[in-house]
Amino acid sequence: MLALRDYVLADTGAQNQADSTVRLLISHSNLQAKFLDIRLDLHMSVESVKRKLCFHCGTPPSSQVLQLKDERGRLLGVLDDDSRKLGFYSPRDGYTVHIIDTDPTSLSANGWLEDVSKVEKFVMSDEAYAARDNTYRKFKEAQLARDPGWTLQKEMARRKAMANGAALPEAGTPAAPPDENTQAAEAAAINQGARCEVEGGRRGVVRYVGRVEGLPLGYWVGVQYDEPVGKNDGSAKGKRYFECAPGYGGFVRPAMVQTGDFPPFDEDFNFESGDEL
Template identity: 40%
Template structure:
């Protein structure tokens, strides 16, 4: 089995850690990176940076026929992908909302509707509409989720695996009960391990998240890799 290298892949809209076989060609790499970055193969310009903390350009992948090893790609270097024609990229199409017509309601109109979150809370006496003498919720019981465990978080999107590492288990100041702090492998999160000024663990921004224990599956979940052997999508 070929030795793989661990690298970071960055583009205007993505940032992830990947394992790559240095024997594949630049052309093969571009085909895989299109699925990750949303940038078409023809519009990709790729350069190798020394590291995340050292942005020196060590090489530019200008020859599609050369293997990555030809350019001296090693562990923890950065593959920086530039989009030469962002107007046609999938990521731009998904994030550009300037042409979307907005639907707006006045406060009075919103309060009159019966199909809103506000109406639901009023009917079910939730939140500020709850009875003041309601019985307090019972605190969550202790859970068997070891810190440092690999895990997968339940997702509402079909086919999307949100994997990461458990970094915190316990109570928090932002809500009652037991919460599990997870550092995702990719930027699917909402914070950097802190909420409302209180730090529970540390990670990069948008890699941290807090979820209830029932949404956490503990197991031997490896970091998602580029599947360089399987050419089917």
């Protein structure tokens, strides 16, 4: 019976987990940041504690010296025997385990893991940026050339109106609400089963073209995406329009869809012999 009692008391399973777990604050000699509410089991060896702490601070167990401090920061002892259980040192909730990194070449020394000013930044010259295509600067210049009053806020409102199927208004006038024939012409040019790319770079297959109950009036395109970037499984408001896995389906306005030869992105890569992914 005594042997059975000792076995049960030493068990680290879920049954005794609450009683054998202690919540500690972890600090580090080279880091300003502290790790709050780290839960450790009192039955863990000091060596196991060091291995777990390595994942938080990066200091290998062989370079760790662990100090136990109380809530006021007073040193209570050093966890200097890797074979002993953590419970031997009687830590309590709210105590601190302070890690001293003894490696003089440690990456955490001298603020290298926290002081971003020490990291060399990539700086692109104005000439190099100007030579690039598809930058925001060139997009903005093109928009201002067409409309001197263009702003990013207006552009976002325009795209939102287009997504909802509203007719684009003249400057200073409210957007016209969609009706049953909104984007009918755009929808007529889209064939079910065609490969497509939706505005924003999402690719997939057209599975439905038509009106959708519960969504704003007008025409919609149901797309089965190649990746889980959608919002549904081909159904809307409880009615199914096509079949696909959850998260792979979406309904968008026809003006946001371009059909053509749009293979899945992973098929765009052409590996020569000897290449390895």
